[in-house]
Amino acid sequence: MTRKPIRILLVDDHAVVRAGYRTLLAKHEGLIVVGEASDAASAYQCYKKTNPDVVIMDISMPGRGGIDAIVHIRRLDPHARILVFTIHAGASYALQAFRAGARGYVTKSSQPELLVSAVRDVAEGRIPICPEISEALALDRVQEEKSGVQELSPREFEIFRMLIDARSTDDIASALNVSRKTVANYHYSIKSKLGVASDIELVLLGLRQGLLGPA
Numbered sequence: 001m002t003r004k005p006i007r008i009l010l011v012d013d014h015a016v017v018r019a020g021y022r023t024l025l026a027k028h029e030g031l032i033v034v035g036e037a038s039d040a041a042s043a044y045q046c047y048k049k050t051n052p053d054v055v056i057m058d059i060s061m062p063g064r065g066g067i068d069a070i071v072h073i074r075r076l077d078p079h080a081r082i083l084v085f086t087i088h089a090g091a092s093y094a095l096q097a098f099r100a101g102a103r104g105y106v107t108k109s110s111q112p113e114l115l116v117s118a119v120r121d122v123a124e125g126r127i128p129i130c131p132e133i134s135e136a137l138a139l140d141r142v143q144e145e146k147s148g149v150q151e152l153s154p155r156e157f158e159i160f161r162m163l164i165d166a167r168s169t170d171d172i173a174s175a176l177n178v179s180r181k182t183v184a185n186y187h188y189s190i191k192s193k194l195g196v197a198s199d200i201e202l203v204l205l206g207l208r209q210g211l212l213g214p215a
Contacts, residue, residue, distance in 0.1 A: 006123045009035045009052040011043040011069065012085075013061040021056065021115075028116050040064035040072065047073050047080070054122050056115075057102070059086040059093060063175040067100050068158045074101035083122045085115060090210040091140035092149045092157075094133050100154040104128040148194040149209055156193070159186045163199065164206035 008025060010018045010033055018036050025031040035050040037043035039061050047055065055073065059066035066084065073080045083104040084097045094105045104122045106115055110130045118128035129137070140150075152160060155176075162172045173183045196202055206212040 003030055005030050005032045006054055006119060007032050007034045007050070007052045008119065009033075009037065009043070009046055009050055009055045011037045011040075011046075011055060011061075011066070012058040013038045017058075024112050025116065025119070031116070031119060038062075040066070040069035043069050044072050044076065048076065051077075053081065054119050055080065055082040056085050056119065057082050059084060059088055059097070065158050065161060067096050067154050067161075068176070070097065070100040070102055071154050081122045081125075083118055083128070085118075088211075089132050089136060091133075091136040092209050092211060094129075094137060095140075095150055096152070096154055096157045105133050106130045107132050149205075149211075151193050152190065156186060156190050159183065160190050160194075160202070160206070161211065163187065163190070164203050164212050 008031060010021050012018050012021070015038070022033050025033055034052055035046040037046045040063060043055070043057070057066045057070060066086070070082050073082065080101070081103045082101065083106065084102045085106050085108060086093070087108050089107045089109070097105055104118050104127055106118045106128065107130055109132065114130060121128040149157070149160070159172060162175070169180050169183050169187070173180045176183070191197065191202065194202065194205055196205060203212065
């Protein structure tokens with residue numbers, strides 16, 4: 001009996017990258033790209049329109065990031081199967097992605113065939129994690145000092161990521177479609193949970209956690 005094709009939605013803000021994914025996946029029987037999106041908002045709309053079997057989701061995108069996109073898609077469809085495919089190899093990103101509802105996590109430094117096998121794994125209900133992330137998660141578990149980042153909710157983590165990326169309150173409010181006061185409340189809550197008193201300390205913590213590359 002012929003297997004049902006796996007229908008895939010690609011979410012990445014770079015058109016050239018999406019074209020590369022599409023070419024790679026087209027080489028493998030039973031994998032069909034049914035939609036593409038460049039940000040969280042269009043990913044949500046495209047998911048509703050195409051109802052894919054698997055979403056390949058980047059994390060760093062304009063406006064709402066991939067973590068927030070995962071949360072919104074999973075609210076729409078609790079059974080959505082989302083595979084994160086990103087440059088971010090830190091344990092904090094992976095933990096937040098899984099907390100948001102991701103069903104797999106592979107870094108872009110992985111071999112192309114690993115992405116293909118991860119798509120099949122997610123479609124069949126398994127949870128693929130690339131070796132790089134498996135090692136990062138293992139190291140995170142044995143660390144004695146915890147930063148508090150793991151205690152942030154997915155929404156708090158997205159705002160934290162925007163803050164350390166020097167995004168303004170107005171910019172964050174617009175991206176997330178919330179009020180400035182809501183962002184300010186999150187800002188205060190994030191600093192309290194992380195035990196820092198200033199935005200400079202937030203940035204330094206982000207650097208130590210590998211959430212922000214050095215300038």
